[in-house]
Amino acid sequence: MTRPATRDDLSALPVEVAPRLLGALLETVVGGERVVVRLTEVEAYHGRGTGDRPDPGSHARMGPTARNATMWGEPGHLYVYLSHGIHSCVNVVCGPDGIAGGVLLRGAEVTEGAEVAERRRLERRGAVRSPRDLARGPGRLGDAVGLRHPVHDGIDAITGEEQSGARARLLLPAEPVAVVAAGPRVGVAGVAGTDAFPWRFWIEGDATVSVFRWGRGAAEVAGR
16 A cells, blocks of 8 residues: 655655655656556665765765755655766655755666566667566666656656656555665765665565665775
8 A cells, every 4th residue: 555755754864764765656657658666775865964964975965056956955856867977867855945865766666567667778778687677776767767867857756747748756655664674875985885874775685676886995995
């Protein structure tokens, strides 16, 4: 069972909201094609002045910019940014309006619209090895749900208002996921990618969770 998310549901700090998003559904309709994914892996990021300590891994660590403007807005919008020049990654904005924060959607299971998701993946990056890989990893997830930077950055997942031919809705589980694992964020450089920031949350044992990898210099900082 799920229910539509509200802004109040997302008004706490990202590190508090992130584990609550596990098991949630993200529904998108892009160009008339509907895809639904069940979230299995997320990561929290705090902006400057958010929480009790700086987050050196956040896009908003230095304050507002044109790129991260959506992170500073009201909760429930989706911050869609471009990674490595090719991957459109999707974040749920969290925290009060004017306080920057977001939860990166890192992995998901496609529960409806698998044929659409697979076609989008094939159009962008070639063969799909198995159904579990359709939205396994933030770039694949962005492809599967069809949201693209910059046209869909800021789309409202609470009201479902159309933006650039797309709609998005976030539906929260009625009951929290029973077993939640936590650890360092994937591929984040330096101390921000170590146990000092155990802000990655995932559903233990789910096949759609991505493989952990150290970011640049993170393993050395962690002494691994």
